Amino acid sequence: MMKIKIFFYTILLIAFSFKAWADNYPKNFNVDILHYNFKIQLSDKTDEIIGTTKIKVIFKKESVKDFRLDLVNFDSNLKKGMQVEEVYYNGTTAQFTHQQNNLTIHWDNGSLKDQIGEFTIKYKGIPAGGLKIGLNKYGERCFFNENWPNNTRHWLPTIDHPYDKATNEFIVIAPSKYKVVSNGLLMEESKIDAENTLTHWKQNVPVSSWLYVLGVAEFAVQHVDVFDHKSIQTWVYSKDREAGFRDFETPTKDVLSFYTNYVGPFAYEKLANIQSPSVSGGMETSSAILYAENLVDGKKSERLRNVVIHEIAHQWFGNAITESTWDDAWLSEGFATYFTLLFQESEYGSDEYIAGLLKARKFVIDYTKKDSSFSIIDNRTAESGPVTSGITYQKGAWVLHMLRNRMGNENFKKGIQAYYKKYYNSNTTTLEFIETMEIFAKEDLKSYLNQWLRNPYVLKIDGHWKYDSKNKQVLIDLTQAQSGNFIFNTPIELAIYNSNTQSSKIIKVDLNNKNSTYKIPVDQLPSHIVADPRTVLLADITFSKN
DSSP states (O other): HHHHHHHHHHHHHHHHOOOOOOOOOOOOOTTEEEEEEEEEEEOOSSEEEEEEEEEEEEEEEETEEEEEEOOOBTTTTTEEEEEEEEEETTTOOEEEEEETEEEEEEEOOOOOOEEEHHHEEEEEEEOOSEEEEEETSSEEEEEEEEOOTTTTTTSOOOOOTOOEEEEEEEEEETTTTTTEESSSSSEEEEEOSSSSEEEEEEEEEEOOOOOOOEEEEEEOOOOOETTTTTEEEEEEGGGGHHHHHTTTTTSSHHHHHHHHHHHHOOOSEEEEEESSSSOOOEOOTEEEEEEGGGSSSSSOHHHHHHHHHHHHHHHHHHTTEEESSSGTHHHHHHHHHHHHHHHHHHHOOHHHHHHHHHHHHHHHHHHHHOOOOOOSSSSTTTSSSSOHHHHHHHHHHHHHHHHHHOOHHHHHHHHHHHHHHHHHEEEEOOHHHHHHHHHHHTOOOOHHHHHHSSSSEEEEEEEEEETTTTEEEEEEEEEEEEEGGGGEEEEEEEEOOOOOTOOEEEEEEOSSSSSSEEEOOSSSSSSSEETTTSOOOOOOEEEOOO
C-alpha cells in the first residue's frame, strides 16, 4: 500500500511539473502588446459603435509579418458584430483578413527584434455581447461592458486572453447628458459640439483585456476619500444618488489599507465603485469596479459590503497578479474569496471568519454531491466552455486556509508578500505560487496542495471512538469514504474533552490510508471527542462514540 501511495504522488508531481497547458488559445509570444488606445463614438440614435483602436506593440522576434487579434465578425442574421473598414501598420495601409472572429493583419516587411510598431484598426458595428447597450432599472439608456471571461472581442480588437497585459486608454464621444467612467485617470472632459462630449481616461498600469471597463450613464459622482494619494470615488445613477453614496461610503478605504499592509501596494491610479446593469454581482475591472444595480438600495447591506471586499481583493489577485492560463483561474477567484474572509477576520472578528469557512465548506460538500467532476485546476479554455464554478471560489479559498494553518500565520503572510512582489503586474502559474510559498514553509508543498487542487473529490471521514479503560487509552478509527478511490494524505486534529473539567487537549494525527486506527493515552473516559475542532480541514466528517 505504501509503495502504491508513493508511486501515486510521484506521478502527480510529474504531471504537475511537466503538464502541457490545455488552454488552447493561439498565444503569440513573438509579439507583446504594450498599449491600447480605444476611441469610440456612441449615439442615442443607434446602437452602432464607431471605433478606432491604436495598438502599440514590441516584436520579440525578427521577421514577424502577421499579427492576430480577436474581433467578432458581423453576423448577417443577427445584424450584429463588427465590420473592419481600414487597417494601418505604422501609418501605411495594411492587408487584413477578418474571418471566424479572428482579425489577422499582414504586412510585407518583416519586423526586427525589439522593434516597436503601431497598428490602427477602424471598425464599426452593433455589439452582440461584451458592451451592453440598453436601459437600466429606471428605463434610462446607458452603455456598460461585461468582458468576463472573453467577451472583449465583441466590441474591442484585442488579445482576449489573460496572458497578455497592456496599458490602455479610452477616448469616448457620447451625448453630453452622459458621464463616462473607465480605467485609470481622467485626462480630459470637453464639450466638442452642441450635442456631444469627449471624455478621455488613461491607465498606465498593464492589465489583461477582460479588465478594461467602460460605463456611460446619467451618473451622480462623489469623490469619497483619498487613499495613498489616490481618489476613492462612487458612480451611481442620478436617481440613486443618496442611496448609492450611503452604500459605498464604507468600507473601501479600510479594505485598501488592509490589503496594502497584508499583501503589497495597490497598483492602480484610483478606485471607483460603479453601479451597473451589466453584471449580476460584481466585476473586478481594474481601478473601476462594476456592481449590480439592484445591490444599490441605501441599506448598506452585508451582501453589498462583502461584494465590495471581494472585488477590491481582485485588484491584487486577478488584476495585478494574473493567471497565465484559464486552467489557473483559482489564482484570481479562490484568492479573492479567501482574502475577503481574511479582511472579515481582521475587521469583524474570528467568529465571522469561521462562519464564512463553514458556509464555504458546506457549499463544496453539497456541490460535489451533485457534480463530482469539477476540480479547481483542470484542462480549461474560455474558447470552449466555463472556466470557473463555485468550486473555484469556495474550495480555492479553503486550500489557502489550510495552507495558512499548515505554514503558520506569519510565514503564510511573508509568502504572500513575496509572491505578490515577484509577480506584480505580470502573469503567473500555480506552480510559481507554490514554489514561492515553499521558501517560507520550508517544505515541499506540491503533493499536499495538488491533492486538493487537481482532483474533484472531497475528503469524507467516517470516524468512531471508544475508551479502553484497562489500558487507559482512546481507540479512534477513521475511514476515508470519499468516492473515486482517491486517498488523501493530510493531518487531522482531534479534541479530547476531559469529563471532569470539560477542558480539552488537541492531538494531531496523520490520515493517509483508507482505514486508520489510533491509540491515544487518556487517564479517564472522555466526555466527548470532536474532529477538526478548529475548522482547519476541508472534509465531510461524521464522528461519534462507538
